[in-house]
Amino acid sequence: MDGGTVTTDLVLQAQAGDRAALDALVAAHLPLIYNVVGRALNGDGDVDDLVQDTMVGIIRGLPDLREPGRFRSWAVTIAYHRMQDHYRRKYKGMFKRLDAEHDRIPDPSADFAERTCTELALDGQRRELAEAARWLEEADRQLFSLWWQEASGRLTRAELAGSIDATPQHAAVKLQRMRAKLDGSRAVLRALNARPLCPELAELTRGWDRHVDSRWRKRLTRHTRDCTWCRRFSRDLVSPETLLQGVGLVAVPAALLAGLATFAKAGAVSVHATNVSFLGSLAGKSAVIASATAVTLGGITYPLWTGPSEKPTVTPTLVPATSSTVDAPDPTPGASPTPKPTATSYIGVASADLYVAPGGDDSGTGSRTEPFATLARAVSVVTPGQTIALREGVYRPTQTTDIEVSGTSDRRITLSGYRDETPVIDLSGLPGGAWGIVQGGDFWTVQGLEIRDAPAHAYVCESCHDNVFRRLSSHGSGSSGLMLRGEGTARNLVENVDLYGNHDGLGVMFGSGEGNQVRGVRAYRNTVEGIDLGGFTDAVTVRNSWSFGNANGFTLGGGNTTVNSAHVLTDNAAWDNSGVGFNQEGNTGRIRLTRNTAYRNGVTGFWLPTSPAVLVRNLAVRNQDDADVSPGANATGNAWGADASIIGLTDKKTTEGRRREDGSLPTTRFLAPTTTAGARLNGRD
Template identity: 50%
Template sequence: MAAVLADGRREAVTDVPRLVTAAQQGDAAALERLLGTHLPLVYNLLARAVGPTDADDLTQETMLRAVHGLAGLREPERFRSWLVAIAYRRAQEHGRRRTVELPHRFESLDVPDPGTDFADRSVAELLLSAQRRELVRATAWLDQADRQLLALWWQETDGILTRTELAAALGLQPAHAAVKLKRMKAQLDLVRALVRALDATPRCAGLERAAAGWDGRPGSVWRKRLARHLRECAACEDRATGLVAPERLLPGLGVLLVPDRLADGLGAALRKGVPTAGRTAAGRTAGWTAAGAVAAATAVLLAVVPWSGPDSPAPQPPAPVTAATTPTTAATQAPPPSEAPSASPSPSPSPTASARPAAPGPGVAVADLYVAPDGSDDADGSLAHPFASLARAASAVRPGQTIALRGGTYRLAAPVGITAAGTAGQRITLSAYRDEHPVLDAAALPDSAWAVTQSGGFWTVQGLELRGAAGHGWVCTGCRSMVFQRLAFHGNGRSGLLLRDAGTSGNAVLDSDFYDNRDAAGTAGIGLGLTFGSGAGNVVRGNRFHGNATDGLDLGGFTDPVTVDSNWSYRNGNGFTLGGGGGRAPVAHLVANNAAWDNSGLGFNDEGNPGALRLTGNSALRNALAGFYLPDAAAELAANAALGNGRDVQRAPKSRSSGNSWDAPAADLFASTDPAGAEGPRPADGSLPAGAFLLPRTAAGATMTERPGS
């Protein structure tokens, strides 16, 4: 791979691991060279994702996070993919903010900041080719997610990133990344043809009629409307003839030169002092020994960001040890996992200092198989001679049986894979034993690992705590008829619980708490996700999501409706993200009797889903950007209440609104706006805490109680 220097020259990247190691040991020159060499990579990625106007600040923030997080990077050879992942997350966060603050502003890549060197040095290159100009203009028609992905792929076509590094930034396998790229390139071809058709002289009469009322600014609504004409018009369809493959055009657009003030600021910050890290005998980071350097870097780079720990490398898809019902050969199966249990729970590795109670509720009194911290995987799994690990029990269980976990902490030494499935008539149950408290602690697993990966279905999982995975906590792939209830999944890096892939149907997530899930950088992590999959009949009810870095509940990329009923989501990035298939395909989720409060972004968010969302009897309080942000959905909103949000509601013209607090404003919406009781322990039966918080004084708003079986 090649690195692009600040002046546009390239040099081979051959000594990055050595520079990383030296910088971690306190070598100031190594740190300055390491970051200086990669500064153009970060700046080019961000400038092409968000536009040069905003790239300076995001680049500064990315590099500062890298300074803070470098000590925690355990694999120096992954520095580039780790740094790109940090930058990519900054672009995603920026896109979320700009979508709310400036929903109609589109900043094309060919509109540079006139105050930077880009304006003087790069415009000439952008004018070299008509097709390159068309391509750059076409990017303004892409959705934000596609523009961000294009920015990554641009670096790949220019030889700066490998496909593996690109996939790592997305948190996907290369094969899955290739699918996303294929979809993005199809959209890029479409908008390039659209730009040509709009530029044609004379313009097609049918296109002229289709564009009646268009104000000349690119946007998703007009893209869809005009693209419909392109597909139906032979003359306009011919405009795509002769388009050169973007792989041949992107490298010719040249390198965006890093503004002198940005490069000089980074150098000045580093020369004021260098953070150094010691290493313990076990190879773990002991911590920065020159804290003044970080303060100096912060002051010079003017980046004010919250810190909850060092950035962790972007997670790779896991290779869990599978606890299957049938044996596998050594050639295809990793060695069986071992879990090192301890008799007493250890402190939670959650990034936040405040401890939260596990979801209570009685466990099973009788089981077929037992697991205990002082058991043995060579035992028979009886109450008197329990197994020591969940993996061992999962490999032995049969349809219709029950596994009981005794209280204590089970420290996972390897990822757990579960492939045993029950049947409709013979479900498998995994449960706490009586009133004991079992804890699965995944803190020792690699950053890329998913703590538990499950497939199949017809299980009930209840009464467990799962914490500390640097990657995902519990991932159910293509699962059906699962029941997850009375759980506490927290302190994991990417998600607490994730249901994904085709065939995800008939599942219920009930009466559980998903909280403080965030990566080491504190910028990514969701509580519960039903994402990138399909399947009917999924229900989310009676849960609390709080303190998660991005979303409490995320339905992005799920192509079938999900019922979201009687849940609370608070102090996350966003409360409820109600996306559709791929963020754009219409999906009509049913969202009733939920509450979102004190989220730093949005309470209820359609994430570009144009589907007929149904939101009934929900409440939004003090969400920083918006309570109900539904600019794309053909939503039906009835009896919802919003108070004290940055903006109470923003909805699409095609949506319908009746009986909501904004339809007939009331002076006094709620009995109380103090959430202390709602955020406290659950009752013994695992239900949501009762109290006066957000109890509606009118007909609009959530009841703040769970509606059983709804």
């Protein structure tokens, strides 16, 4: 049998309760996990603990693995997410430079090159490659670590893609972007080390403390790309794949295995009739098997399993519909929807043409008493002017739901929760890299749904127009919580939507189309971007939205390309993002920002160094750098570096509270300015 078959058999045996198979599975894959984590966190003292934590996660999650043949990529996915959690937890303020304490704070960006350069004695371009990896952001360094495993033959492209919850095509795009940043940094390092030094580069770096962050990387890369003197340093770069193939893999350190064995012998890992440590198997020893149901590590007990089990299906009680609510039709999304007076106000619809319920049957009629079981079935039969109501409960599709049918301007299609019930679409059962819901249809209103745990994008509206997305909650996705993309993406409205705990929150990206509006959106604690307009060539209007606790708040640029988009942002707030609050990112268009607030962002509040932006009455307080604005910008009435006393700081918890009855953002005094500058977080002028 080949290696894949052996692994599959071991997984199946371990899921059935075979402890010897579990030992073999763990022992066989520990070197791979150690290399992935070790390369990404090299120089960090927590590598061994994080590897151990990853192996615990693999054991705990093994019974729910539905595709045993994907064990390796699934295990690497767990390692990848553990690394992300590690950085969020330990280096929440990683971009902040505290002058007095800077030398005492470990630099997380030194996780790869510092020890790699020393321990592996890289020379020439290998050394340049390792140093350039220091300049990558956290997510790209993790991707670089996985790519190293692929270059060494330890991972396939499909396994790499699965580990980052992407399709192979999307993974290729991510790798290409990471490679572009890496090669740009390699050229910069060559230019910085050249003698004589380029006079313009010397002037550009005057006063620079050599601290590497994304802002400086982009500035210096742009210089070496555009400068006739420095452009030559981008030539003759040996491909990273060739360089990586010449570097050996990291062996699992004997000290870790010995330490684990000593740890177990010392009794720090308790072994009872109902507890078993797997640490002995990591050290090449047999685990103690005694009808175990839990594993105790460091005083924390994690339940194991007694065999495969099925999760119960939630079957809601069907409630008779009434006609007490008159559902308001949506106008063209570019205008503000104005609901008709209602006798009773619901988040969802009071009645529908088609019903879906977790306990339904796709062979039924789709009526209230005989609902369908899946959204896919309902969208396959819906016609213009009809309404689909999802009943309360959890839906677990196992493949992407495609919405291709369109309504018309006077006969819109509505997809909604029923009354005040909350339907939950759980996408965790989709194959790795699969998108949850992909809509190409136009003239839809989608509202009142919770969407969670997509392996990649949760909801994608692709080349769609005249749609309304309102009162949605999307969280836990491996890519974006909600994405609008593609040519002809026009006149869509995203309103009163919550996006949190995803890789990215909201994206209006990689496409074109006029009249798209975003308002009342709350994007928070996403790994990378809160609200991202990268690569979208037409103006998007963003109003009264909040983006906080992400890497970047509002990204308005082109990603790795240059766009000329005159986006309009009014009364938005970005706070506590580890990077930039309002980020130009390659957009040379005449961006208009009016009464926006950037507070306590880790790098820069407003970063618009080359945009001829129009900035009116914006407010920046307590950011690492409050504003980097182009000399060609038209700036009036802004307050850069304002005193914190002019804003409210005591009502922060309310920003994550319940929305108001009409779905708008909660009332709060947080960041409320006492001047004419800054966002009106409650929508008041």
